[in-house]
Amino acid sequence: MMVSLLGPTDHFYQSQGLRLHYADWGNEAAPSLILVHGGRDHCRNWDMVARALQPHFHVVAPDLRGHGDSDWAKGSSYSLSDYVYDLARLTQCMAADKTTIVGHSMGGLIGLMYAGTYPDKVSRLAVLDGVTVVPGTPRAPIHEQIADWIAQLDRIAGRKSHHYSTVAEAAERISAHNKRLTPEQALNLAGHGVKRNADGSFSWKYDEYQQAKAPYRLSPEDHIALWSRISCPTLLLQGSESFLPNLETAGVLAYFRQAQLVKIAGAGHWLHHDKLDETLELLRPFLGMAV
Numbered sequence: 001m002m003v004s005l006l007g008p009t010d011h012f013y014q015s016q017g018l019r020l021h022y023a024d025w026g027n028e029a030a031p032s033l034i035l036v037h038g039g040r041d042h043c044r045n046w047d048m049v050a051r052a053l054q055p056h057f058h059v060v061a062p063d064l065r066g067h068g069d070s071d072w073a074k075g076s077s078y079s080l081s082d083y084v085y086d087l088a089r090l091t092q093c094m095a096a097d098k099t100t101i102v103g104h105s106m107g108g109l110i111g112l113m114y115a116g117t118y119p120d121k122v123s124r125l126a127v128l129d130g131v132t133v134v135p136g137t138p139r140a141p142i143h144e145q146i147a148d149w150i151a152q153l154d155r156i157a158g159r160k161s162h163h164y165s166t167v168a169e170a171a172e173r174i175s176a177h178n179k180r181l182t183p184e185q186a187l188n189l190a191g192h193g194v195k196r197n198a199d200g201s202f203s204w205k206y207d208e209y210q211q212a213k214a215p216y217r218l219s220p221e222d223h224i225a226l227w228s229r230i231s232c233p234t235l236l237l238q239g240s241e242s243f244l245p246n247l248e249t250a251g252v253l254a255y256f257r258q259a260q261l262v263k264i265a266g267a268g269h270w271l272h273h274d275k276l277d278e279t280l281e282l283l284r285p286f287l288g289m290a291v
Contacts, residue, residue: 008025009024010023010024020089021070027057030057030058032091032099033057034062034100035059036104037061037064037105038103039105041193044193048272057287064083065082065210066207066209067210068206077209077212077216083106083110084113098121099123100123100125101115101122104129104272105128111127112223113218113226119229124288125233125235126283126286127234129239131238131244142215148215153209161208164203169202170193171186171187178269178273181273185273193205228257230257235283237264238261248261248263262282
């Protein structure tokens with residue numbers, strides 16, 4: 001099945017009782033490639049990347065639980081392990097014995113965890129500004145972590161969701177957060193990132209509870225242990241203007257078997273929005289595509 005010129009087809013699968021959505025860009029005879037978005041985002045943020053990679057891969061982009069058109073979890077802290085389970089369920093539903101993963105931000109972190117847990121199931125792994133934990137990251141005492149988590153949940157419970165009168169207004173909010181976006185990019189992100197409410201207004205599709213940081217997150221040592229198990233070629237991309245820790249000075253590469261780190265000048269956290277051409281120029285040869 002080749003992708004329609006109108007875009008991907010919508011599909012759903014079950015994970016821990018949740019109905020989760022993914023966009024399928026077709027080309028099912030080709031090797032599988034999964035695009036994993038970051039927090040407070042959605043699968044259609046990958047549209048331009050998916051179109052570029054689809055002629056060579058069977059591209060699938062899931063909406064993580066609590067995001068996009070996937071179910072929200074009830075009484076869940078949206079742990080990274082839950083997201084990794086959802087990714088494992090998706091690969092099972094796709095009947096993909098081995099897949100390539102490209103992840104952005106939290107999606108990159110999920111990809112790293114999955115590849116470290118199942119090194120024989122990932123062909124290649126590209127992480128776009130997704131190494132959010134570096135060696136030596138300090139951790140607060142456990143009682144402070146629990147107290148902060150409870151306070152976060154209480155704040156979210158008492159917060160009123162913001163409504164927008166139009167999709168264009170939501171796009172303006174996205175543009176204010178990332179001034180590198182073109183108006184067309186912002187409108188596409190907003191169009192797929194909001195839902196219409198009963199009163200005709202629009203609000204974000206993501207569940208605000210996914211922002212709470214549970215006190216049972218993996219330690220930096222846990223992440224490093226997973227990195228050391230990754231056996232596939234790994235590409236770490238970082239924007240020169242990213243707000244995340246500098247991976248080079250943090251010495252992250254020493255914990256991987258075969259990884260390369262490349263910085264993209266003039267890009268912030270959203271590499272594939274800020275510098276799409278440059279990002280694709282790096283992804284294509286890494287993924288084995290002709291440049």
